[in-house]
Every structure is written in C-alpha cells, then in structure tokens.
Amino acid sequence: MSIEKDLGEFDRISHFFAPLAQGRKGAFSLTDDGALIDDVPRDGSMVATMDTLVEGVHFLTASPPETVARKLIGVNLSDLAAMGARPHSCLLSLALPRNIDDSWLASFAGTLRTMQDEFSFAVIGGDTVATPGPLTVTLSALGHIAAPGRVLRRSAARPSHGVCVSGTIGDGALGLIAARGGLTELDGNDRAYLIDRYNHPRPRIGLGRVLANLAPETVGGVCDISDGLLADLGHIGEQSGVRFDIDATRIPLSPATRHALDRDPSLIETVLGGGDDYELVFTLGDTSPGFIEKIIAAGQVDVHVIGHADATPKANDDGIPLVSARDERGERITVIHPGYSHF
Amino acid sequence: MSIEKDLGEFDRISHFFAPLAQGRKGAFSLTDDGALIDDVPRDGSMVATMDTLVEGVHFLTASPPETVARKLIGVNLSDLAAMGARPHSCLLSLALPRNIDDSWLASFAGTLRTMQDEFSFAVIGGDTVATPGPLTVTLSALGHIAAPGRVLRRSAARPSHGVCVSGTIGDGALGLIAARGGLTELDGNDRAYLIDRYNHPRPRIGLGRVLANLAPETVGGVCDISDGLLADLGHIGEQSGVRFDIDATRIPLSPATRHALDRDPSLIETVLGGGDDYELVFTLGDTSPGFIEKIIAAGQVDVHVIGHADATPKANDDGIPLVSARDERGERITVIHPGYSHF
Numbered sequence: 001m002s003i004e005k006d007l008g009e010f011d012r013i014s015h016f017f018a019p020l021a022q023g024r025k026g027a028f029s030l031t032d033d034g035a036l037i038d039d040v041p042r043d044g045s046m047v048a049t050m051d052t053l054v055e056g057v058h059f060l061t062a063s064p065p066e067t068v069a070r071k072l073i074g075v076n077l078s079d080l081a082a083m084g085a086r087p088h089s090c091l092l093s094l095a096l097p098r099n100i101d102d103s104w105l106a107s108f109a110g111t112l113r114t115m116q117d118e119f120s121f122a123v124i125g126g127d128t129v130a131t132p133g134p135l136t137v138t139l140s141a142l143g144h145i146a147a148p149g150r151v152l153r154r155s156a157a158r159p160s161h162g163v164c165v166s167g168t169i170g171d172g173a174l175g176l177i178a179a180r181g182g183l184t185e186l187d188g189n190d191r192a193y194l195i196d197r198y199n200h201p202r203p204r205i206g207l208g209r210v211l212a213n214l215a216p217e218t219v220g221g222v223c224d225i226s227d228g229l230l231a232d233l234g235h236i237g238e239q240s241g242v243r244f245d246i247d248a249t250r251i252p253l254s255p256a257t258r259h260a261l262d263r264d265p266s267l268i269e270t271v272l273g274g275g276d277d278y279e280l281v282f283t284l285g286d287t288s289p290g291f292i293e294k295i296i297a298a299g300q301v302d303v304h305v306i307g308h309a310d311a312t313p314k315a316n317d318d319g320i321p322l323v324s325a326r327d328e329r330g331e332r333i334t335v336i337h338p339g340y341s342h343f
Numbered sequence: 344m345s346i347e348k349d350l351g352e353f354d355r356i357s358h359f360f361a362p363l364a365q366g367r368k369g370a371f372s373l374t375d376d377g378a379l380i381d382d383v384p385r386d387g388s389m390v391a392t393m394d395t396l397v398e399g400v401h402f403l404t405a406s407p408p409e410t411v412a413r414k415l416i417g418v419n420l421s422d423l424a425a426m427g428a429r430p431h432s433c434l435l436s437l438a439l440p441r442n443i444d445d446s447w448l449a450s451f452a453g454t455l456r457t458m459q460d461e462f463s464f465a466v467i468g469g470d471t472v473a474t475p476g477p478l479t480v481t482l483s484a485l486g487h488i489a490a491p492g493r494v495l496r497r498s499a500a501r502p503s504h505g506v507c508v509s510g511t512i513g514d515g516a517l518g519l520i521a522a523r524g525g526l527t528e529l530d531g532n533d534r535a536y537l538i539d540r541y542n543h544p545r546p547r548i549g550l551g552r553v554l555a556n557l558a559p560e561t562v563g564g565v566c567d568i569s570d571g572l573l574a575d576l577g578h579i580g581e582q583s584g585v586r587f588d589i590d591a592t593r594i595p596l597s598p599a600t601r602h603a604l605d606r607d608p609s610l611i612e613t614v615l616g617g618g619d620d621y622e623l624v625f626t627l628g629d630t631s632p633g634f635i636e637k638i639i640a641a642g643q644v645d646v647h648v649i650g651h652a653d654a655t656p657k658a659n660d661d662g663i664p665l666v667s668a669r670d671e672r673g674e675r676i677t678v679i680h681p682g683y684s685h686f
Binding site for chain 2: 042054
C-alpha cells in the first residue's frame with residue numbers, strides 16, 4: 001500500500017487498534033482522551049511497567065512487524081511476570097518513520113491480537129506519532145495481583161535461600177550474535193532456534209503467579225533476565241543485601257547453546273553476562289527436588305537450582321562481587337562486562 | 344559534563360528520577376521490575392493516558408529540558424483533565440540521543456519535580472534507552488476519579504447544549520509560528536507570550552474536576568484542545584452524534600492573538616484550526632451567566648460560551664461539517680485543514 005493511500009491517524013487507530021480494545025468498555029474504543037479502568041477486583045492491586053524498544057538498538061533494523069510486536073509485548077509482560085502479576089491491559093505508543101505503511105501496521109496489530117488472546121490483556125489506549133528517526137515503540141503494561149502482599153520483589157532474597165532460573169539461559173544473547181551473522185559454524189536449526197529466542201521472548205506469567213502464591217517465608221527475590229543472568233541476580237543481591245554463588249555447570253542450557261559452547265567455551269561469558277533471555281531468576285527458601293517439581297508442574301516451565309546465597313555478609317565496596325560464578329573446577333569465571341547497559 | 348563522565352543508566356535513574364517517586368512506597372524507589380499501585384480509593388476508578396513527543400515534530404529541535412518536561416507533563420495531564428481525573432502517578436520513557444548529558448537530565452528532572460509539586464503526582468516507573476534518532480519522550484499518566492460514573496466523555500454532548508471553552512484559543516498555534524521565526528510584526532512581549540503558550544501547556548485539572556462533579560444532566564461532551572478547536576469539538580460531535588455552530592466573534596482571544604489578528608485577519612483559520620492550546624472545549628446543559636460564573640470560580644480559569652449544538656440531526660456523509668464557525672457577518676468561515684494530524 002502506498003504512503004499516499006495510507007489511512008490517517010484517526011482511521012489507523014479505529015481500523016487497526018480499536019479492535020484490540022474489544023471487551024473493555026472503559027477503553028471507549030480508543031475514541032476518548034484516556035481510558036477508564038474500573039474492573040480491577042476490589043481486594044487486589046495493580047502493577048505498572050513500561051518499556052521502550054528502538055529499531056537498531058533493541059531489535060534489528062528492518063525486523064518484521066511480528067517480531068517487533070512480540071518483543072514489545074514480551075519484555076513488558078516479562079516485567080509483570082517478575083512482579084507476580086496477571087496481565088490486565090496496556091497502553092501503546094508508536095513513533096513511526098515514513099516507511100511504515102498500513103500493511104506493516106496490519107501485521108503488527110495482528111500479532112498483538114494473537115498475544116492478547118494468549119495472555120488476556122486489552123489495548124486500552126496510547127498514541128501514534130510520526131518520527132524522522134528510527135521506529136520507536138513504547139508499551140506500558142498494567143497487571144493485577146490478588147492482594148498487595150502478593151507482589152514479588154527483588155528485595156526478598158535471604159542468606160538461607162537457593163537460586164533458581166526458569167527455562168534455559170544464554171539463548172537470547174547468542175541469538176543476537178547469530179542474528180547479526182555470527183555463530184556461522186552452528187547448524188541451521190541451532191541458529192534458527194537461537195534467533196527465535198532472541199526475537200520472541202516468552203514471558204513467564206504462569207511461573208510468576210505460582211511464585212506470588214507461595215508462602216511468604218518460602219518465596220524470595222525475583223527478577224526477569226533482561227540485562228543478563230549475573231546482572232539481574234546482582235539486582236536481587238543489591239536490593240536484598242545478599243551475595244550469591246552460582247555453579248555454572250548447573251545453569252540450564254538449550255542444545256543449541258550447548259553446541260555453541262562446545263565449539264567456543266569462551267562464550268560462557270556471553271551466556272552469563274548477556275541479556276534478552278526473559279526468563280525469571282529467583283530465590284527460594286526450599287529448593288528440595290520435590291518442591292521444585294511442584295513449581296515446575298504448576299508454572300508449566302522448567303526450573304533449575306543453580307546456586308545459593310553466600311554466607312558472607314554484604315559490605316559496600318569490599319571488592320567481592322555480588323554474584324560469583326564458578327566453573328567445573330570450582331574456579332571463578334570472570335565476566336568483564338556483566339549486564340547490558342543502554343547507555 | 345562530558346559523555347564519558349556521565350552516569351550509567353542505573354545511576355541516572357537512582358540519581359535523577361528516584362527522588363520523583365518519593366512518598367509512593369509502591370514505586371520501590373524505581374528499583375524493581377514494575378510499580379505497585381495499591382493506594383487508589385476503593386470506591387474510585389483509574390484513568391490512563393499516554394502521549395509521545397518527538398523532537399522536531401512536537402517540540403522544536405534543541406528545546407531546553409524545562410520546555411520538554413513541561414510540555415510532556417502538560418499534554419498528558421490535559422488528557423486527564425478532559426476525563427475529569429485527578430493526577431495520581433506516571434510512567435516515563437526517555438529515548439535519549441548521545442548529546443543529552445547529565446546536566447540536561449538534571450534540569451529535566453528539576454522541572455518534573457516542580458510540576459509534581461503543583462499537580463500532586465509521582466513518577467512510579469518507566470524506562471531510559473539510547474536512540475540514534477531524535478529525543479523521544481513518552482509519558483503514561485494515571486489519574487483517579489471519585490467514582491466510575493464521574494468520568495467525563497466526548498460522547499455526552501446533547502442537541503440542547505451550549506459550547507464552552509476555557510482560557511484563550513489560538514495562542515498555541517500562533518506561538519508555534521512565532522517560535523519558528525514568524526509573526527515578526529508583533530511586539531516582543533506578544534511574541535514571548537505566544538511562544539510561552541505553545542511551549543508550556545497549563546492542564547485544566549481543576550476545571551475538569553468541577554465538570555466531573557456537575558449533575559449528569561448538566562455536563563456534556565468534553566475534549567482537550569490539542570488538535571485545534573474545530574477538530575476537537577468535531578471529536579465531541581462525532582462521538583455524540585451532534586453538530587455545532589460556533590460564533591467566531593465569541594471565541595476568547597488573548598491580547599497577543601488579537602494583535603496578530605488585527606494585522607492579519609486570515610490568521611483566524613489558524614486560531615480555529617491550529618492545535619496546542621490544551622484548553623478544554625465542552626458542552627453544558629446550562630450556559631446561563633450565573634452558572635458559568637460558578638464554574639469559573641470553582642475551576643479557577645476563565646470560561647466562555649462560544650456556540651451551541653446544531654438542531655440538524657447528524658447523518659453520515661451529507662456534506663455538512665460537524666462544526667460550523669461563523670464570522671461577524673454570520674458567514675461561514677472555511678478552514679481548509681482543521682486539526683493537526685500526526686501523519
């Protein structure tokens with residue numbers, strides 16, 4: 001569809017996005033100055049998150065609309081998962097360069113529809129503007145939790161806790177390398193798997209809700225892995241005043257990531273320090289096999305115990321890292337730049 | 344401050360923005376994956392809005408940080424005003440080009456602080472990312488209303504209603520012309536006034552709350568004027584199924600805008616069709632002078648009656664515009680491009 005024949009702003013909103021507000025009376029079909037949220041259960045609370053993705057920074061230039069939509073929704077719902085919240089609604093802002101046409105928007109909205117069917121949220125508002133710069137998309141996700149006390153926090157890790165992760169670690173960071181043309185020695189299936197993991201986060205909403213419903217003395221600090229395993233576990237340590245020891249041999253790896261590590265063991269630094277996995281890292285007061293099995297069954301995603309809190313009390317600036325990872329010989333693995341910083 | 348010496352993302356958030364979360368326990372000092380909202384009164388509801396501003400599109404290139412902050416907060420709170428909501432909190436996303444340094448962020452955050460003191464909201468979350476493109480800022484504002492029925496809507500105009508506006512009209516659009524170097528025949532004070540009106544919206548929160556508390560049979564359709572008086576009143580007409588007749592001689596004008604019109608009467612099209620006033624346009628079942636005086640006193644902003652609903656029933660595509668404006672001779676004023684479309 002040519003630019004000249006594209007719909008104007010108001011027609012674009014009513015054509016592509018208003019259908020995503022269906023079933024939410026308070027969204028007013030996106031025709032008003034704001035949305036009314038009057039359907040949160042009276043005994044619950046809301047959780048709010050916001051994430052922005054910039055073309056060429058957070059997703060590859062010329063990514064298809066399906067990838068942009070899945071990544072945008074995925075990273076925000078992953079934050080809700082880390083808080084133990086159930087998705088409720090979202091506000092969507094699109095800053096669109098000239099080359100984005102109606103067929104692009106149709107595919108983007110179609111993927112939003114697929115994800116809202118999977119995760120039960122509505123698009124209740126937002127903004128669409130033109131930009132002379134790169135495609136820039138922002139989502140604010142609203143979730144709800146059963147009661148204020150049932151919110152998950154980074155600050156709840158204790159010195160007696162074990163450390164767990166969901167899914168597999170390192171796929172996102174290796175997927176970015178593969179998407180940029182690297183890891184060419186891997187076979188096509190492995191590369192495709194890793195690229196898919198980078199492009200398409202699976203927010204662990206179900207696991208987050210399972211953790212939020214554990215007894216308060218059992219559930220610990222929780223964070224989603226966006227900056228990298230060591231950095232995000234470090235965030236838990238920072239907020240909880242606790243250090244951690246990680247056994248790198250126990251970190252769950254996908255077959256593709258294992259194949260990559262077999263060929264280049266130095267990639268362990270990328271696995272530990274790279275981001276974009278959107279799994280959950282969390283601490284628990286009970287890491288017995290039977291208890292972990294129950295969490296796996298209820299959360300519908302694999303969970304592995306990868307380490308434990310360090311008995312060393314935390315003192316600022318004593319040179320000991322918040323998170324130490326050790327290899328199969330028990331030696332500390334040094335990661336030069338743990339975590340992704342956007343600046 | 345040089346880029347090399349600037350703070351990293353996490354330090355920037357804790358240094359500049361965490362203080363803006365003070366007093367909201369659920370914001371967790373911006374250290375968690377999301378914010379908890381558990382302080383909304385149980386008998387109330389929330390309203391959510393989102394607006395994005397792009398440098399060079401919605402504000403002039405190289406605008407000072409104070410202007411960007413005031414405009415971003417202003418346009419979002421103006422949406423809350425149009426819904427009759429009281430500001431509660433906001434989420435802030437900044438996509439920052441390389442030339443934005445810590446001193447810029449310090450000024451930006453300082454203005455946010457000034458505005459949060461005036462309007463009583465907290466910054467409870469958000470995102471900061473790097474962009475190779477123009478500065479792009481997004482705010483999602485959350486407000487609350489006393490009860491679900493007390494939300495203002497665009498759809499509540501009735502054929503018996505009069506049309507009112509707050510403040511003065513046309514200053515924003517003329518201010519943009521002046522800021523771009525136009526209207527040089529005006530004196531310096533007039534130009535400065537208009538540029539200030541373009542840069543610094545005054546959200547009419549107080550008036551919105553007064554309107555929301557009127558008897559349901561008195562209050563009508565409400566919209567804030569961002570796209571332009573005719574376009575935004577047209578939005579009310581569209582959603583309410585009502586047409587309007589406006590008497591252009593009754594539109595309240597600032598002395599600066601009057602001076603500009605005296606020199607160039609054709610600017611009336613800009614006054615009627617241009618945007619960025621961030622006043623409220625609304626319809627009322629009672630426009631008697633005594634009633635309007637009460638609204639002015641309670642809302643702490645001037646209000647003028649500028650027209651009335653048209654008895655002609657609305658039929659789609661009959662060629663009659665939703666809003667007709669007439670000049671002092673009663674002749675229809677033609678506005679070629681009413682309203683600002685971002686595409």
